[in-house]
Amino acid sequence: MNLASPFSLSVIAITTLAMLGLPIGHAMIAGSVLYLWMAGLDMGTAAEQFLNGMYTNYIILAVPLFILAAELMNIGSMTERLLHFCNAFVGRFRGGLAHVNVMQSIIFAGMSGSAIADAAGSGKLTQKMMTADGRYPASYAAALTAVTAVIGPIIPPSIPVIIYALVSDASIGYLFLAGVVPGLLMAAFQMILIAFQARKRNFPVENPTPLRDIPMITWRALPALLMPVVLLGGIYSGVTTPTEAAAIAAAYALVVSVILYRSVSFGDFYRSVLASARTTASIGMLIAGAIVFNYVVTIENIPQSLSALLTGWNLSPITFLIIVNVILLLLGCLLEGTTIILVIIPVFIPSAQALGIDLVHFGIVCVVNIMLGLVTPPYGLLLFIMTRIANAPLWDIVREVLPFLYTMFLSLFIITFFPDTVLWLPRLFGYQG
Numbered sequence: 001m002n003l004a005s006p007f008s009l010s011v012i013a014i015t016t017l018a019m020l021g022l023p024i025g026h027a028m029i030a031g032s033v034l035y036l037w038m039a040g041l042d043m044g045t046a047a048e049q050f051l052n053g054m055y056t057n058y059i060i061l062a063v064p065l066f067i068l069a070a071e072l073m074n075i076g077s078m079t080e081r082l083l084h085f086c087n088a089f090v091g092r093f094r095g096g097l098a099h100v101n102v103m104q105s106i107i108f109a110g111m112s113g114s115a116i117a118d119a120a121g122s123g124k125l126t127q128k129m130m131t132a133d134g135r136y137p138a139s140y141a142a143a144l145t146a147v148t149a150v151i152g153p154i155i156p157p158s159i160p161v162i163i164y165a166l167v168s169d170a171s172i173g174y175l176f177l178a179g180v181v182p183g184l185l186m187a188a189f190q191m192i193l194i195a196f197q198a199r200k201r202n203f204p205v206e207n208p209t210p211l212r213d214i215p216m217i218t219w220r221a222l223p224a225l226l227m228p229v230v231l232l233g234g235i236y237s238g239v240t241t242p243t244e245a246a247a248i249a250a251a252y253a254l255v256v257s258v259i260l261y262r263s264v265s266f267g268d269f270y271r272s273v274l275a276s277a278r279t280t281a282s283i284g285m286l287i288a289g290a291i292v293f294n295y296v297v298t299i300e301n302i303p304q305s306l307s308a309l310l311t312g313w314n315l316s317p318i319t320f321l322i323i324v325n326v327i328l329l330l331l332g333c334l335l336e337g338t339t340i341i342l343v344i345i346p347v348f349i350p351s352a353q354a355l356g357i358d359l360v361h362f363g364i365v366c367v368v369n370i371m372l373g374l375v376t377p378p379y380g381l382l383l384f385i386m387t388r389i390a391n392a393p394l395w396d397i398v399r400e401v402l403p404f405l406y407t408m409f410l411s412l413f414i415i416t417f418f419p420d421t422v423l424w425l426p427r428l429f430g431y432q433g
Contacts, residue, residue: 006038007300014293023282024339028289035296046292060287062162064280065246071272072253073108075264078224082107083126085221092208095198097136098144101126102190105148106155106183107225127390135204142390143400146382147190147408150371155183156232157249160337160367162242163287167294167346170359172242173235174426174433178364181425182415186368189407197403223256236429283338290342302347317355321362321416324348325369332373333380340370358433360426361419368412375401375408 014031018024029046036043073079083104090099104126130141153160156176165172197203209217218225231249234240240248257264315323331340345366352362374382377398387394415422423433 006035007296009038010035010296023285025282025285025287025289028293028343032289032292032296039299041299045295060166060284062157062243062246063159063283064276065243065250066157066159066162067279067283068273068276069246069249069253071276072250072257072264072269073224073227075257075268075272078227078253078257078261079108081221081261082224083129084217085225087206088209088214088217091206093195093198094205095194095203096206097126097130098194098198098203099191101130101141101144102148102151102187102194105151106187107228108152127386131390137396137400138390138392139396140400142386142392143397143404144194145389146375146380146386146397147401147404148187149382150375150408151183151187153371154179154186154364154368156180157242157246158367160341160370161363163338163341164345164363164367166287167342168349168359168363170363171431174360174429174431175363176232176235176242177426177429177431178360178422179367181421182364182368182411185414185421186408186411189411190404193403193407223260227252227256286338287342290339293343294346297343297347315355317357318417320351320355321357321365324352325365325412325416328366328369329372329376332370333376337370337373340373341366358419358423360431360433361422364422365412365416368415372405372408372412375405377401 010031013034014024014027017027017030022030033043033046036045083100086100086103086107087096090096090103093099127141127145130136130144131138152158156179158176158179161175161179162172164170165175227249230252231245234245234248235242254264254269258269328340328344331344349359349362352359374380377383380401383394383397383401386392386397390397423431426433
């Protein structure tokens, strides 16, 4: 590569600005404008690409709506009621609260679509329950909360899957369905490991919830439990698009929290909207920067050049997936997941198509890789978040995370080399891939 070429200087500028602390979205816009200037192209093209990309993709609207739904759930009593529901069923086993942590992530996966939202909301409450009276080490509770939060963006709905659909043109509905089995598989492996650790480390057994109380606990949690049914039922029945379903999810969370549970004040609502707006703005700038930079990548013909290179190597689909897994796992330790989906994965999509790899299967493999990056040392974002929440040393959390990370790698191996584990459910609903 010619280091003096416009593209090389553009990449160097983006990397330098990002390392100096500029948000990566802004850095990509600046680097792309530099490329257009050096290549003698109209710099106004950057604004044109940004506007066309942001305002012609109806699907992007789903992102802020799911973020708002998660915020509204966290400020109301929906989270606490769902945790009591989970505890009623699995809290009676040894290591019961650890199992509750996994179970709540499965339920909340159908609501927020964000690993960070799950960890900072329901996960934070579960972590506090686990460490009360010294029942579990703070580092173990924090590590478990981090790895269970990863399940959220795999089981539908999922913000990373929505963004992948944006860059791949794959069906959101089938991508959502494809994430169900992998997410449940990861949860099952985590619960098996917890059962083993609970006996080995003599974790406490919680007081069992009397059977006569379970119907009332279920009834109190029912409006919250119905949210995934309303959300996914609307999508797969054809009544709503995923974006419309996201709007319904936000409205439903507001109605349940304000009217049914009466647990949200106007001040709480205002703060949740403000927090959602901040998160949406940061993601929006990242998407905007990636759209402009992807235009530069397209001008340079990089996806097609990479596809031709890989085709010349006569790679098999399995070998290609192994290479992609390794690259994404390494990048996931260093880069934010949305950046990887928007900038790196589009480069691989033409090669995947040329090798006959199903884009729904490929998307789930990519998303799982990126989610693993959130809990993989040294950078794993969720590890740093849980360090602040739990006030536990990072190294202690990393040590507790590693056994769970091994089970998650096993899940990744299964979904990579056995595509039917991903595609079985979509095919059941009519997917032809």
